[in-house]
Amino acid sequence: MELKRYPDRALRKKCLPVRDVDDEFVSRAQQMLEFMYAAEGLGLAAPQVGRTDRIVTLDVAQQREGTRIFLNPRIVSHEGYMEEEEGCLSLPGIRVKVPRAEKVAVRAFLLDGEQVEVEAEGLAAAAWQHELDHLNGVLIIDHLTPTRLITIRGQLKDLEEIAQRQER
Ligand SMILES: [Zn+2]
Structure with a gap:
């Protein structure tokens, strides 16, 4: 697995629902989780490793236990407003x-087919919204006003140049 970085087009793909969960799928989903830990991320979404199915791995508390792989997640309710x-x-x-909702409720499937509803607030709520954005090809920079975008234009340009150099 390889981490896709801006401006890789893989990050702009809208992912499709997961339909079949076989052994190979399970082992690749677990690889995604290990990849997330190795990269020291709180969450990871399929497009970030070049996949196009709706998988999110999330462990905001970094406890490495409990349920951390979610399929076909969707936000079923949200409330409040925050900007972190x-x-x-x-x-x-x-x-x-x-800008994010302060609280969200998310419904998702687990690898064994069970459906769960997770409630999250604060950092965890932001993480869910962040990863769900990825499944729709949306990045944090897409939420910025044009004025704010200008302030990071130099950094984005640097990332674009790094990518160009790697292609050559
Ligand atoms: Zn991200």
């Missing part, structure tokens, strides 16, 4: 304030 700084493994070095 967020970073993204796919946008190294960039931290920006992103």
